[in-house]
Amino acid sequence: MSIINEEEIRKETLVEIAKKMMIAARTAPKAKGIDNLVITIAEGETISKIAAKMKEMVENGTRPEFYLRDAGNILVSDVILLIGTRISPAGIKQCGLCGFRDCEEKGNYPETPCSFNTGDLGIAIGSVVSAASDSRVDNRVMMSVGMAAKEMKLLGEDVKIVYGIPLSCSGKSPFFDRK
Numbered sequence: 001m002s003i004i005n006e007e008e009i010r011k012e013t014l015v016e017i018a019k020k021m022m023i024a025a026r027t028a029p030k031a032k033g034i035d036n037l038v039i040t041i042a043e044g045e046t047i048s049k050i051a052a053k054m055k056e057m058v059e060n061g062t063r064p065e066f067y068l069r070d071a072g073n074i075l076v077s078d079v080i081l082l083i084g085t086r087i088s089p090a091g092i093k094q095c096g097l098c099g100f101r102d103c104e105e106k107g108n109y110p111e112t113p114c115s116f117n118t119g120d121l122g123i124a125i126g127s128v129v130s131a132a133s134d135s136r137v138d139n140r141v142m143m144s145v146g147m148a149a150k151e152m153k154l155l156g157e158d159v160k161i162v163y164g165i166p167l168s169c170s171g172k173s174p175f176f177d178r179k
Contacts, residue, residue: 011078013166013168016039017135018079021165024064024131025083025124031116036086037124042164043079046154049163051110053148063147069178070144076174077166080145083124084162090116113161125163138168138177 022039030037042050054071057063074080087110089103097115100106106114124140132139145164149155155162168174 004084009091010169014079014137014169015043017132017137018081018167020135021131022129024127028124028127030120034088034090036088036117036123038084038086039161040082040155041079044084044155047074047077047080049178050066050080050145050148051151054144057148063144067144070142073077074145074164077168079167080092081128081147081165081167082146082155082162083121083128083165084115084146084150084159086158086162087111087113087117087169089114091145095164101164111160118161121161132167138170139148139165141165
């Protein structure tokens, strides 16, 4: 007779769910079919480094105090899905949704996102958290984690907007009812 204890397979299962979340992001609809998303999984030592970076950002005065709370939250996570987007105009004539006349004018401001980049990222994040919820895994979208990952260039130099989505499997979600 063989017994598998849930505690023995927890992390492995969270990684598998995170992989499914990556697929959900990749297959989410994108404007004009242009895919600018970058999706990774952080675990172990990388999570500790992200938390340390978040604390450093507060200590040097560049980010608010709640980053400390969020840093503590991710330290109880086995897995964090990091998802971000490159900035690249969609090339829609006379769109102007980003505030510029057209993509050509917007091109003079490479750090300003195309509205479709952020829209596509938001749709993908919706798919990601739905996939986590389908597996009954606690999660929370955190811009603070994304900002630390961005500063660390974990998704690459050209990824300008990043969010982190830590995952947890415990008796109570560490991401809600927080101080």
